[in-house]
Amino acid sequence: MQLDVGYDFLLRTRNELHYQTTRLVDDMPKALQPRVAWHLGYKNRSPARRLEELMRDLYTHLRAIHLITRMVERRLALRPKNIHRLPSFRTLFGGGKKEESIDGFKIINGELVPTSSRIFKDQPRRLMRVFLYAQQRGLEFHPDLTQLLRDNAPLVDDEFIHDAENHETFLEILNQRGNVAPAMRAMHEIDLLGRYIPEFGRMTCLVQHEFFHAYAADEHTLVCLEKLDQIWDADKPPFSHYTHILQDIDLPYLLYLALFLHDAGKGMESGDHVRDGMLVCQKVGARLGLNARRLARLNFLVENHLLMAEVSQRRDIDSPTVIHQFAKTVQDEENLAMLTLLTFADSxxxxxxxWNDFKNTLLKTLYHLAGRRLTSGKDYKKAEAEHLAKLKQEAHEQLPLKISSEELEAHFEHLTPRYFRTHSLKHIHIDLTQVNRFLKRVVNGTGTKVLEPIIAWHNQPARGYTSVKICTWDRPGLFTTISGALAATGLNILSARVFSRGDGIIIDTFFVLNARTGGLVKRPERDTFKKLITQALLSDESPEFESQIETLAKPITSAEWQLPTRIRIDTHSAKSRTIVEVESEDRLGLLHRISKVLTRHGLSIHVARISTEKGAAIDTFYVRTDLGKKPTDKALLKQIQSDLEAELN
Incomplete structure (x- = not known):
């Protein structure tokens, strides 16, 4: 029925177009659209409104025809025997069944298949989780699952929209930088995205009157997300010019959410899409549970999403006054980085x-000039100090009873500003509680008990992983030991937050999965890890995990799957540390192998930024020598690079 109605509409529109042009044409320029609309029965007195109504109906029918015919094509097509894709972790490890199951879905030949027609009625949250499963594991939807999702889309009701667990899952989907757009497009095509975020649903097939826009509003947003994804692992300009910026973003989901909402105001009636966009963003951000600080950043990005293009292309960026005013508006480095990426993707x-090379040069120049102004200016340092003071006051007011004010003061004194930029008040209190438990064990324990770490596990099914937080004394090679114990347990590290306090206490958080099943970490694996890490930390000798890791890992036999390893060592960007960046194909024990090389050369990891996306690991380590000095010796750094390449290749 939908196909018949859509095809009939296309024929009537094409027929009217031929009457208006008196010749056979299939191109309908904007000048003709209001006249065609009038003769097809669109009688709004405003030509712009007539055009909008006609084109929205036209795009809606075209979209429906495309989705229906693609579904039929998929059902009729034979699946190719050789699909060139990176292997999932499931293919890299021995053991297990050929058919894997997760949360009521089977994984067959790289596709998610429902095990029951009631799978979503029984647990509506699966409507959101299924997109995260496909995204994290590189899977496609079987046509049966696609149809079942479409049939059950009405389950996305008011209760579903306001459910906190669904919020977590949605934000985790947005957090998978480099791989967000496919999931969002799939959600939109199944009619779920517009139901879950009605403010976006209003933009479906909405025509944009701006001269430069080539897409309807919803398609423009999805294309923007695709452009942002392309930056993540780009090796060619102009995208590669912004790769390091995206890789350094601490909260990628905020950037993706801002880009997703940046034009949502166009679905409103007032005509001021920036002002309306701010109202939408405030409403959606609050509904998704963002705290005040992150909601303020989201609002800033949506409100100012046109600012950087205007300043770089229409202002004299050689003028110190222009740069000063722009930097004052941007406020901090994170806003600048996100606004730069948003501007590039939106354009x-x-x-x-x-886009062209000239505009690209202007944007990069403004980014660098404003960045230098922010990091050297008094305003930036004052704002950061005020933020820390306010956060400390809030932490004092909500301090758990068992934590003393002195412990809180020590926490703020001994950690870097970046820690407080990336941790909410809730997570600061969680870390303080773990440090408190560790110090009590040190004071009250006896024998080797005082050296055992405090380990806290937390399964997060809505986010698709388990977090493990470790608190202990820092020591040379500790990161190597922890990452090795996790790999020897059979756990794949998706990401990590590594922080060393100035008083010698480390608070490391690893986000992990069972490497064989892709599932959350259960009690047996937790017990194994605790045993391995405790034995390693109590031993006087360096632990060896290689044999255990090799028994779990199945080597990649096909060279066609091998991603090239890239290593970059930077002695200029950080004042007191050298930065080692490694990009390589993800595999069990990769972090352990990297950190083992660094430890062997007498380097300690002060901060680590670990990220795994699209089958690639992109890891950044801020290192010092064991004496606390910045390593700068060219011969040493060259040898480290050579040893890393040999180890990883």
């Missing part, structure tokens, strides 16, 4: 012909 998502 390329508007039209393929809109």
């Amino acid at each position: 390329l998502g508007t039209s393929d012909n809109l």
Whole structure:
């Protein structure tokens, strides 16, 4: 029925177009659209409104025809025997069944298949989780699952929209930088995205009157997300110019959410899409449970999403006054980085012909000039100090009873500002509680008990992983030991937050999965890890985990799957530390192998940024020598690079 109605509409529109042009044409320029609309029965007195109504109906029918015919094509097509894709972790490890199951879905030949027609009625949250499963594991939807999702989309009701667990899952989907757009497009095509975020649903097939826009509003947003994804692992300009910026973003889901909502105001009636966009963003951000600080950053990005293009292309960026005013508006480095990426993705998502080398140079120049102004200016340092003071006051007011004010003061004194930029008040209190438990064990324990770490596990099914937080004394090679014990347990590290306090206490958080099943970490694996890490930390000798890791890992036999390993050592970007960046194909024990090389050369990891996306690990380590000095010796750094390449290749 939907196909018949859509095809009939296309024929009537094409027929009217031929009457208006008196010749056979299939191109309907904007000048003709109001006249065609009038003769098809769109009688709004405003030509712009007539055009909008006609084109929205036209795009809606075209979209429906495309989705229906694609579904039929998929059902009729034979699946290719050789699909060139990176292997999932499931293919890299021995053992287990050929058919894997997760949360009521089977994984067959790289596709998610429902085990029951009631799978979503029984647990509506699966409507959101299934997109995260596909995204994290690189899976496609079987046509039966696609149809079942479409049939059950009405389950996305008010209760579903306001459910906190669904919020967690949705934000985790947005957090998978480099791989967000496919999930969002799939959600939109199944009619779930517009139901879950009605403010976006209003933009479906909405025509944009701006001269440069080549897409309807919803398609423009999805293309923008695709452009942002392309930056993540780009090796060619202009995308590669921004790769390091995206890799350094602490909270990627905020950037993706801002880009997703940046034009949502166009679905409103007032005509001021920036002001309306701010109202939408405030409403959606609050509904998704963002805290005040992150909601303020989201609002800033949506409110100012046109600012950087205007300043770079229409202002004299050689003027110190212009740079000062722009930096004052941007406020901090994280806003600057996110706004730069949003500007680039928005510009390329508007039209393929809109961007050029000149505009690219202007944007990069403004980014660098404003960045230097922010990091050296008094305003930036004052704002950061005020933020820390306010956060400390809030932490004092909500301090758990068992934590003393002195412990809180020590926590703020001994950690870097970046820790407090990336941790909410809730997680600061969680870390303080773990440090408190550790210090009590040190004071009250006897024998080797005082050296045992405090380990806290937390399964997060809505986010698709388990977090493990470790608190202990820092020592040379500790990161190597922890990552080795996790790998020897059969756990794949998706990401990590590693922080060393100035008083010698480390608070390391690893986000992990069972490498064989892709599932959450259960009691047996937790017990194994505790045994391995405790034995390693109590031993006087360096632990060896290689044999255990090799028994778990199945080597990649096909060279066609091997991603090239890239290593970059930077002695300029950080004042007191050298930065080692490693990009390589993800595999069990990768972090352990990298950190083992660094430890062997007498380097300690002060901060680590670990990220795994699209089958690639992109890891950044801020290192010092064991004496606390910044390593700068060229011969040493060259040898480290050579040893890393040999180890990983």
